[in-house]
Amino acid sequence: MPEIARQDLHASVSDPESASMNFLNEVAARFPDAISLAAGRPYDGFHSTDELDRYLRSYLAHLEGLGLTREQRERQLLQYGKTNGHLGALIARMLVVDEGIEVPEQAVMVTSGCQEAMVIALRGLCARPEDVVLAVEPCYVGLTGAARLLGIEVVPVPESAGGLDPETVTDVVAAVRATGRRPRALYLVPSFANPSGASMPLPLRRRLLEVAEEADLLILEDDPYGLFGLDDEPRPALKSLDGGGRVIYLGSFAKSCFPGARVGFLVADQQVVASDGRRTLLAEELSSVKSLLTVNTSPVAQAVIGGFLVEAGCSLRAAGKEKTAFYRGNLRALLDALERHFGAEPRVRWNAPAGGFFAVLDVPLVADEALLETSGRDYGVLWTPMSFFYGAGSAGRPGGGGRRSIRLSCSALEPARIEEGVRRLAELIRDHSEPEPAAGAGAPR
Amino acid sequence: MPEIARQDLHASVSDPESASMNFLNEVAARFPDAISLAAGRPYDGFHSTDELDRYLRSYLAHLEGLGLTREQRERQLLQYGKTNGHLGALIARMLVVDEGIEVPEQAVMVTSGCQEAMVIALRGLCARPEDVVLAVEPCYVGLTGAARLLGIEVVPVPESAGGLDPETVTDVVAAVRATGRRPRALYLVPSFANPSGASMPLPLRRRLLEVAEEADLLILEDDPYGLFGLDDEPRPALKSLDGGGRVIYLGSFAKSCFPGARVGFLVADQQVVASDGRRTLLAEELSSVKSLLTVNTSPVAQAVIGGFLVEAGCSLRAAGKEKTAFYRGNLRALLDALERHFGAEPRVRWNAPAGGFFAVLDVPLVADEALLETSGRDYGVLWTPMSFFYGAGSAGRPGGGGRRSIRLSCSALEPARIEEGVRRLAELIRDHSEPEPAAGAGAPR
Numbered sequence: 019m020p021e022i023a024r025q026d027l028h029a030s031v032s033d034p035e036s037a038s039m040n041f042l043n044e045v046a047a048r049f050p051d052a053i054s055l056a057a058g059r060p061y062d063g064f065h066s067t068d069e070l071d072r073y074l075r076s077y078l079a080h081l082e083g084l085g086l087t088r089e090q091r092e093r094q095l096l097q098y099g100k101t102n103g104h105l106g107a108l109i110a111r112m113l114v115v116d117e118g119i120e121v122p123e124q125a126v127m128v129t130s131g132c133q134e135a136m137v138i139a140l141r142g143l144c145a146r147p148e149d150v151v152l153a154v155e156p157c158y159v160g161l162t163g164a165a166r167l168l169g170i171e172v173v174p175v176p177e178s179a180g181g182l183d184p185e186t187v188t189d190v191v192a193a194v195r196a197t198g199r200r201p202r203a204l205y206l207v208p209s210f211a212n213p214s215g216a217s218m219p220l221p222l223r224r225r226l227l228e229v230a231e232e233a234d235l236l237i238l239e240d241d242p243y244g245l246f247g248l249d250d251e252p253r254p255a256l257k258s259l260d261g262g263g264r265v266i267y268l269g270s271f272a273k274s275c276f277p278g279a280r281v282g283f284l285v286a287d288q289q290v291v292a293s294d295g296r297r298t299l300l301a302e303e304l305s306s307v308k309s310l311l312t313v314n315t316s317p318v319a320q321a322v323i324g325g326f327l328v329e330a331g332c333s334l335r336a337a338g339k340e341k342t343a344f345y346r347g348n349l350r351a352l353l354d355a356l357e358r359h360f361g362a363e364p365r366v367r368w369n370a371p372a373g374g375f376f377a378v379l380d381v382p383l384v385a386d387e388a389l390l391e392t393s394g395r396d397y398g399v400l401w402t403p404m405s406f407f408y409g410a411g412s413a414g415r416p417g418g419g420g421r422r423s424i425r426l427s428c429s430a431l432e433p434a435r436i437e438e439g440v441r442r443l444a445e446l447i448r449d450h451s452e453p454e455p456a457a458g459a460g461a462p463r
Numbered sequence: 464m465p466e467i468a469r470q471d472l473h474a475s476v477s478d479p480e481s482a483s484m485n486f487l488n489e490v491a492a493r494f495p496d497a498i499s500l501a502a503g504r505p506y507d508g509f510h511s512t513d514e515l516d517r518y519l520r521s522y523l524a525h526l527e528g529l530g531l532t533r534e535q536r537e538r539q540l541l542q543y544g545k546t547n548g549h550l551g552a553l554i555a556r557m558l559v560v561d562e563g564i565e566v567p568e569q570a571v572m573v574t575s576g577c578q579e580a581m582v583i584a585l586r587g588l589c590a591r592p593e594d595v596v597l598a599v600e601p602c603y604v605g606l607t608g609a610a611r612l613l614g615i616e617v618v619p620v621p622e623s624a625g626g627l628d629p630e631t632v633t634d635v636v637a638a639v640r641a642t643g644r645r646p647r648a649l650y651l652v653p654s655f656a657n658p659s660g661a662s663m664p665l666p667l668r669r670r671l672l673e674v675a676e677e678a679d680l681l682i683l684e685d686d687p688y689g690l691f692g693l694d695d696e697p698r699p700a701l702k703s704l705d706g707g708g709r710v711i712y713l714g715s716f717a718k719s720c721f722p723g724a725r726v727g728f729l730v731a732d733q734q735v736v737a738s739d740g741r742r743t744l745l746a747e748e749l750s751s752v753k754s755l756l757t758v759n760t761s762p763v764a765q766a767v768i769g770g771f772l773v774e775a776g777c778s779l780r781a782a783g784k785e786k787t788a789f790y791r792g793n794l795r796a797l798l799d800a801l802e803r804h805f806g807a808e809p810r811v812r813w814n815a816p817a818g819g820f821f822a823v824l825d826v827p828l829v830a831d832e833a834l835l836e837t838s839g840r841d842y843g844v845l846w847t848p849m850s851f852f853y854g855a856g857s858a859g860r861p862g863g864g865g866r867r868s869i870r871l872s873c874s875a876l877e878p879a880r881i882e883e884g885v886r887r888l889a890e891l892i893r894d895h896s897e898p899e900p901a902a903g904a905g906a907p908r
Contacts, residue, residue, distance in 0.1 A: 020679070020708055024737040027748060028590040036751040059543050067523060067540050070763065071516040078512060095512050096723040098504055130575045130725075130757040137756055141612060145473040163755040167586060169614065234465070263465055278541040280575075280761035292469040292477075303472060306481040310608040311582055312575040312757065316725035316764040318515065 030167045035159060038406045041387055049394035053439035056400040058212060058375050058427045061348075064341055065276045073325030074318075080328045099317050101305040103128025105324050109269075109283055111332040117244075118258045119267065125287035127301045127308060128315045132242065132270040132282035136164045136205075137311065139238055139266055139284060142304045143202040144170045151238075152190055153205040154182050156407035156420060158212050158240065161205050174408075175204065179369065181216035182206055184226040191233040203236040203266070209253050210243040210374025213407045213425040217372050223256055230264040236288070242270045245338050246345040247373035263288050266300070271323050273375075273429075274334040274341070281315060281323045345375065351433035352377055352426060355440035365454070366447065368426075375429035378404060379443075382451045385424045389450065399442040401426055475612045480604060483851045486832055494839035498884035501845040503657060503820050503872045506793075509786055510721045518770030519763075525773045544762045546750040548573025550769050554714075554728055556777040562689075563703045564712065570732035572746045572753060573760045577687065577715040577727035581609045581650075582756065584683055584711055584729060587749045588647040589615045596683075597635055598650040599627050601852035601865060603657050603685065606650050619853075620649065624814065626661035627651055629671040636678040648681040648711070654698050655688040655819025658852045658870040662817050668701055675709040681733070687715045690783050691790040692818035708733050711745070716768050718820075718874075719779040719786070726760060726768045790820065796878035797822055797871060800885035810899070811892065813871075820874035823849060824888075827896045830869045834895065844887035846871055 024032055042056060074095075081091045094104055106123035113119040129135040140151060153161055155174035165172045175182065175190045187204060194201045208218045208226075218226065230237050239256045247253060257267040267285040275281075286300035308314070330337035353370060356379065360366040365382040383389065385403050394400050404420030426443075428436050469477050491499060519540075526536045539549055551568035558564035574580040585596060598606055600619035610617045620627065620635045632649060639646045653663045653671075663671065675682050684701045692698060702712040712730040720726075731745035753759070775782035798815060801824065805811040810827040828834065830848050839845050849865030871888075873881050 020681075020733060022733050022735045022745060024735050024748065026590060027587050027735070028752070030755055031587055031748050031751045039754075040751075062534070062538055062542065065541050067519065067537055070519055070540075074512065074515055089507070092512055093507055095515075096510050096721045097507065098717070098722045130579075130761070133754075133758045134575075134756060142472050142476055145471060160755070160758075167752065167755045236465075272543070276541045277543045278762040280757065280759065280764075288465060288467050290467045290469050290472070300467060303469065303476050306476045306485075307473070307612065309484075309578075310475055310605070310612045311579060312725065313578045313605075314725070316575070316761050317723040318767055319725075319761040319764050322763055 030163065033166065035163060035166070035406070035409075038387075039159065042390075042402065042406075045390055045394050046400060049398070049400065052394045052398045052400045053435055053442065054400045054430065055426045055428070055436070055439045055443065056402045057430045059430050060273045060277065061344060061430055064344075070322055073322045073329070076325035076328045077321040080324065095317050095321050097317070099314050101309045101314050102126070102301060103283075103315050103320055104317065105281075105283070105320050105327070108324055108327045108332055112327060112334060113285065115331075115333045116335045117255050119255060119285070121285055121287045122299070125285055125299050125301045127284045127286070127304060128320055129282045129284055129308070130312050130315045131272065131280045132240065132268050133160050133164065134308075134311060135268045135282050135284040136161055136238070136240075137167065138304050138307045139203070139268070139286070140164055140170055141168055141307045142300070143236065144168070146200070148199045149202050150194060150199045151203050151205060152187070152194070152201050152235075154207070154211070156213050156404060157205070158207065159407065161240070171199070173199075173201070177211075177214060177216060179216075181211070181214075181218045181222070182208075182226070184222055184229040187226065187229050187235075188233060191235060201233070201235055203238050204230070205238040205240065207240045207243070208256055209241060210246065210371055210376070212243070212374070213376055213402070213404060214378055215369055215371030215374055215376045217253060220254065223254065223259060227256060227259055227262060227264055231262050235264070237265045238268060239265050240268045242273055243374040245274055245334060245342055246375070247342075248346055248349060249372070251372075253372075257285065271326075274338055275323055275326050279319045279322050281319050345429060346373075348428040348431065348433060348436060349373065349375075349377070351436045352428040352440070355437045359440050359444035365451065375427050377426050377428070378423055379426055380423050381447050382422070382454075383447065384421055386421070389446075392450075393443070393446050397442045397446040399439050399446065401443065475608065478611065480608060480611070480851070480854075483832075484604065487835075487847065487851075490835060490839050491845060494843070494845065497839045497843045497845045498880055498887065499845045499875065500871045500873070500881070500884045500888065501847045502875045504875050505718045505722065506789060506875055515767055518767045518774070521770035521773045522766040525769065540762050540766050542762070544759050546754045546759050547571070547746060548728075548760050548765055549762065550726075550728070550765050550772070553769055553772045553777055557772060557779060558730065560776075560778045561780045562700050564700060564730070566730055566732045567744070570730055570744050570746045572729045572731070572749060573765055574727045574729055574753070575757050575760045576717065576725045577685065577713050578605050578609065579753075579756060580713045580727050580729040581606055581683070581685075582612065583749050583752045584648070584713070584731070585609055585615055586613055586752045587745070588681065589613065591645070593644045594647050595639060595644045596648050596650060597632070597639070597646050597680075599652070599656070601658050601849060602650070603652065604852065606685070616644070618644075618646070622656075622659060622661060624661075626656070626659075626663045626667070627653075627671070629667055629674040632671065632674050632680075633678060636680060646678070646680055648683050649675070650683040650685065652685045652688070653701055654686060655691065655816055655821070657688070657819070658821055658847070658849060659823055660814055660816030660819055660821045662698060665699065668699065668704060672701060672704055672707060672709055676707045680709070682710045683713060684710050685713045687718055688819040690719055690779060690787055691820070692787075693791055693794060694817070696817075698817075702730065716771075719783055720768060720771050724764045724767050726764050790874060791818075792878060793873040793876065793881060794818065794820075794822075796881045797873040797885070800882045804885050804889035810896065820872050822871050822873070823868050824871055825868050826892050827867070827899075828892065829866055831866070834891075837895075838888070838891050842887045842891040844884050844891065846888065
């Protein structure tokens with residue numbers, strides 16, 4: 019039997035970021051009774067397998083209403099199909115109804131989850147060795163991982179406490195161009211980001227689009243949490259403000275419907291011009307990439323989501339009221355619990371996200387893998403070191419950010435468990451905090 | 464609105480191979496009434512959407528039988544799940560029953576179709592710029608496309624009329640190593656290949672495994688057509704003969720069940736050794752790549768295939784008897800029609816595949832895109848230029864092979880349509896053949 023040396027496999031197998039995520043999964047498996055403030059998955063209680071057949075039948079009835087024969091309907095679900103999928107019209111309608119985004123259905127590509135949409139966008143846009151992608155830091159690991167898989171460099175754009183500052187983007191673009199590299203796109207989650215929870219205010223969203231125009235940059239807008247604001251204040255997607263056609267919009271049904279369908283989508287209505295002058299939409303061109311990754315997205319899974327959309331009148335906002343209320347309640351429970359357990363501790367600080375699944379807690383100790391293991395074993399609570407979300411694009415281990423911060427997720431738990439999880443976390447932090455500097459002790463000169 | 468120059472997109476968008484496949488799709492769309500001897504998809508008539516709910520319920524009952532609680536069963540279908548999927552045990556059982564392949568379930572990764580399995584295997588194995596993959600030529604375009612997406616060079620290993628000669632592999636490996644490149648794996652379809660229809664006899668299969676051992680090479684065995692032999696002669700998968708652990712087996716349910724599930728799998732039971740001596744299976748290591756491509760394969764789609772496997776007693780051979788009989792009948796119909804319409808034409812030759820969906824016809828004319836267009840428009844029959852399957856890894860257009868050959872597929876049609884398609888094809892070829900050299904005219908000296 020041949021033995022394969024692990025270091026002979028591709029970097030995406032053996033690099034530290036993958037190792038971090040594996041470590042997280044292992045710790046979760048070793049301490050199954052710990053309360054997980056690490057898991058960012060949606061809550062289990064909203065859907066049932068009993069619905070699957072109903073969704074399939076709703077979608078088949080919808081196809082019949084469109085005039086497809088029985089043979090055509092059968093083929094649509096059971097055969098290979100269009101590379102870009104068959105939900106373009108329903109998703110385009112949903113984008114109008116929920117987000118005020120108007121795009122032709124040909125600009126929509128259905129993907130095997132939003133992760134595949136990221137891979138496709140990065141692969142299509144980055145053609146040459148000098149092509150790089152910018153990404154807000156701290157950054158969702160799925161984006162940095164997709165880039166690593168393709169050998170594309172990720173240049174971090176640091177996010178401040180108030181979220182991304184568009185002027186920083188201008189600076190980073192200039193610095194990147196000065197080295198001969200070509201920035202192809204900027205990735206960000208403008209509403210309730212993972213991991214930071216930050217959201218961009220409307221004026222900064224408008225300014226970011228101007229910056230993209232000035233810098234001739236595309237934007238990859240990832241929007242998995244947009245439905246889950248703490249209030250009803252509108253936070254328009256960048257794509258809905260995108261008069262200049264700068265935004266590629268990445269969407270997911272994992273949170274608005276359920277993850278097990280693995281259906282996401284990409285919206286790319288930019289004009290592509292061939293050397294012979296022929297014009298197409300970027301989503302149409304990217305279908306070559308999609309066909310080489312997964313041929314097309316499972317038509318059965320598409321039909322499940324199609325039925326859900328048909329039943330929802332193409333409005334996730336209308337259909338998702340119960341989910342929105344639940345996640346609001348959970349985020350409030352998390353923020354209340356943080357106040358209750360850390361309010362009297364001046365060295366612990368946290369942000370106040372306006373929605374979404376995540377908040378960040380700054381703590382007076384190094385929140386690393388060793389502490390996480392202690393936390394799981396001795397305190398029965400899990401969380402994610404923020405350092406996992408830094409270091410985008412660097413070859414080595416976390417770029418130095420987030421060492422004294424942890425990401426807390428509140429999406430998968432009942433509120434009472436959130437309270438208990440934060441109580442256990444407070445114990446951990448109390449027991450392990452570094453000693454306070456003695457009063458009056460000055461900084462070393 | 465910004466315009467994106469097409470040549471600024473990645474090569475997988477704009478290169479000639481993609482263009483060839485797009486051309487094929489366009490021609491098919493423009494002549495929808497033409498008989499397609501080009502389409503390699505499975506026949507439509509074997510499955511119905513009415514079965515989907517039954518498969519889902521069969522799989523849920525199977526999970527209940529394994530002792531999973533209702534909550535666990537719901538979560539398995541609707542949540543994110545294990546990266547490598549939840550069909551490992553059923554697929555491992557199927558491999559024993561149908562193929563005599565014994566592997567632990569941890570060696571099985573469920574993928575979003577076999578295409579994703581190719582991308583994952585190539586990405587995991589090719590780590591450095593000098594790493595290349597060898598592939599039998601003519602080659603399935605999905606493999607060369609996957610390599611192009613990842614920037615991996617494909618070195619062709621020419622196939623002769625009798626299929627792959629293992630000694631050629633030895634020669635190509637030596638030539639590649641002499642240039643400082645590192646051959647990581649050899650891709651082939653040993654039974655009823657796409658596009659050539661060729662199959663390797665048993666002694667050559669054994670010899671190929673010895674060659675792999677001697678050359679320290681892994682083999683990517685793609686086996687989508689193994690069930691569809693013209694006779695019942697056993698043609699063991701390379702993986703079933705693989706005492707040395709050289710074979711990564713790639714499987715698909717697109718033909719044995721139906722394509723619309725988009726479920727395939729990869730079997731990699733090779734030992735991977737980390738620098739600290741820790742041992743894992745290659746399939747487990749490759750899960751890092753899978754998670755960055757599509758997170759996991761749609762658990763709903765997996766459950767559909769799972770139910771199919773449960774109902775089939777994990778034997779595709781037993782459950783697929785009707786399909787096997789149908790495709791046998793179709794291949795016989797194709798070979799009979801070729802004999803009927805070309806038997807008296809010495810300048811037209813074809814091979815006699817022992818099974819599968821494809822045969823190759825050598826014709827006395829250049830069978831290129833222009834001829835295909837004429838064929839669709841004026842003769843009402845479509846086919847695939849064999850030149851599309853040559854030129855693996857080269858930057859330019861088809862490497863020169865297959866210019867006077869066409870691939871004929873017989874999988875998607877009723878037998879009567881196959882006969883009529885070949886009749887039309889014979890007209891086309893009669894009308895367009897190059898003049899025969901005058902009798903007695905010698906070759907130029």
